[in-house]
């Protein structure tokens with residue numbers, strides 16, 4: 001079986017192309033091969049599958065074997081895979097995901113290869129029940145969450161997948177291994193949640209560290225960067241466009257005033273190919 005290893009600002013994936021549908025053993029496969037000691041090593045497995053609505057359907061399985069609805073860094077990798085191999089030989093293409101439906105993607109080319117990818121990540125979901133959270137209220141902006149004997153002020157945003165965004169002075173100092181799992185599994189989030197700690201360095205520059213649902217501490221999370229910018233706007237910290245710096249690199253995120261959609265721009269790279 002052939003695979004390609006790709007990464008988007010350090011969020012890394014095993015890409016599998018050519019299956020007709022999601023294999024029955026996809027969950028077991030992800031657990032086994034995402035392992036960094038006994039497997040290939042990755043934050044998730046990405047399947048590129050036929051789509052009736054878009055150029056391609058993408059499904060992603062987290063390293064713990066669970067399937068999220070949506071995935072920002074992975075969709076940029078998927079677009080580069082499809083463009084560089086001329087499977088979809090156009091700089092404008094569409095990729096379908098479970099959480100956000102058909103997503104338009106625009107590729108910037110350098111030396112005939114995809115260098116940067118801009119993805120229409122759709123409209124953020126702010127309705128408390130739809131995120132989903134069990135909390136009362138139409139939306140959850142700057143609310144208090146008690147977890148592990150501490151109080152966090154957080155904003156909840158879904159980009160198709162759930163995010164709990166916490167603004168803090170020193171995002172880079174937060175002990176993710178300690179607080180990540182407690183917040184990920186907090187009962188306020190019935191489908192668990194991704195957790196972002198964000199420092200507003202300046203209105204147009206956010207620093208973000210992430211604990212990903214189902215994958216733990218990763219170098220980057222595209223949907224998390226989108227959720228963080230939306231939360232920064234809702235809390236009055238940022239204008240509608242900012243750079244989000246993650247441990248593995250930077251993304252540009254814009255929450256369009258015109259159409260209410262979030263646009264994410266960033267790089268994607270192929271690392272190696274292999275045979276299992």
Ligand code: ZDP
Pocket residue numbers: 011044062067068069070071072073074161162194212213214215220221222223224
């Ligand atoms: O929602 C989740 O369970 C995430 N772990 C999915 C993966 C998100 C991703 N890191 C991203 O960049 O959005 C691929």
